[in-house]
Amino acid sequence: MSNPPVEDFATDFDHTDPRWVADPYPIWDDLRERCPVAHTNRYGGAWLPTRHADVTAIAHDTDHFTSRTVVVGNGRPTEEAPPAPIGVAPPITSDPPFHSHARRLLQPVFAPARVDALEPYVRELCGRLLDPFVGSSSIDASLDFAEHIPVAVISKMLGFPEEDGEIFRGFVHEILEAVDLPQEERFERFAPIEEYFVARIEEHQADPQDDLTTFLLNAEIGGQPLAPEHVFGSMVLLIVAGIDTTWSALGASIWHLAQHPEDLERLIAEPTLLPVAIEEFLRAYAPVTMARLVIEDLDFEGCPMRKDDWVLLSFPAANRDPEVFEDADKVIIDRAVNRHAAFGLGIHRCLGSNLARMELRVALEEWLARFGSFTLSNPEAVEWSQGQVRGPRVLPITLG
């Protein structure tokens, strides 16, 4: 099912439009010049800031913009979803002051030292995925490689079987990509997800483990154990937030290198440049766009925003703003000054950013150690995801 084609992105934008899905950058660059806060009547009314300054201002303004739901859809969450400040998936759907409690709980789990301890596992996993392709002439960098990494890592952290990855990817699709379905149908699709998690929670209650699920079950806020909806919501969030995003960032990095042999050669010759290059891939191909809802009518930069209007908070568009980034439209793998917002801005800064960076670095190191030269098999065959997380879902690569 698809929406009618967009007439003018300034007044009728739609992030599921095939032109946006194929190549959103010219659309945002045009809007930034001509109409920096675009509007659409679709989805019951939504706004799209494309300047870094406006994205920053809205991300920081939790008094006027709520995170109650962060995925734009046709309905509004008011009746079905637990109200702010907790929301369905704390902390991402929480507002202050509850947000900081829900976030603080998870912060130690994703702090650098804890993440570093997972590096050997990620390296072994990447080797296991890539070794069968050494000596072959092709691989799908998305289907055979990138999509398997974050899902295995978060399963391991939560203490779920590694082979359940396939199930999670289905969940993520249901939640993130099915934005143009009616609200009711989306809720129906949620039932098997709930069933799966409740089963894992019950297993862990009966037999506690040294993992993130047991950690959440034992966690307390203000001396009280977390509400069951909170535990469930946070688990769903970790699955949804960690999988598509990292998979997309890794896929986009490989997609870039497959088309830029000069960058590929340089990274192989100068491996210490890789972390700098990763920041540039994150800037230029930032995968994640979030949403906010307007809390009450307000005037933002001359735009009459109304209560319950969506704001599509495009960190990817902010990252292409020439006011903040020199040669914003060029991918410069040794860009030294790079204040990018790929992991968001303000209180919801991606909790998994240390983990995602480690996964990206290790995955690219292991890929480059095996494949010194590669190209896109067929640029036309690359398929990009639709929705608020952007990345290549099909990425056939010719090796050698």
Next chain:
Amino acid sequence: MRVVIDSEKCQGHGRCFALAPELFESDDLGQGLVIGDGQVAPGQAQAAHLAEQNCPEYAISLVE
């Protein structure tokens, strides 16, 4: 020259301790911390500037 983090602005993006590990570290929650009194030794000026210029929240400043 000294480096300073405005902890009200810091959201733990972690660019500072990645780019200038002699000057910054992470606390147990992943928030940025200045090591010691933040004094920048002569050889560390470039790292200090890089950290300041890469903090997404504009939380780092260099003071005399």
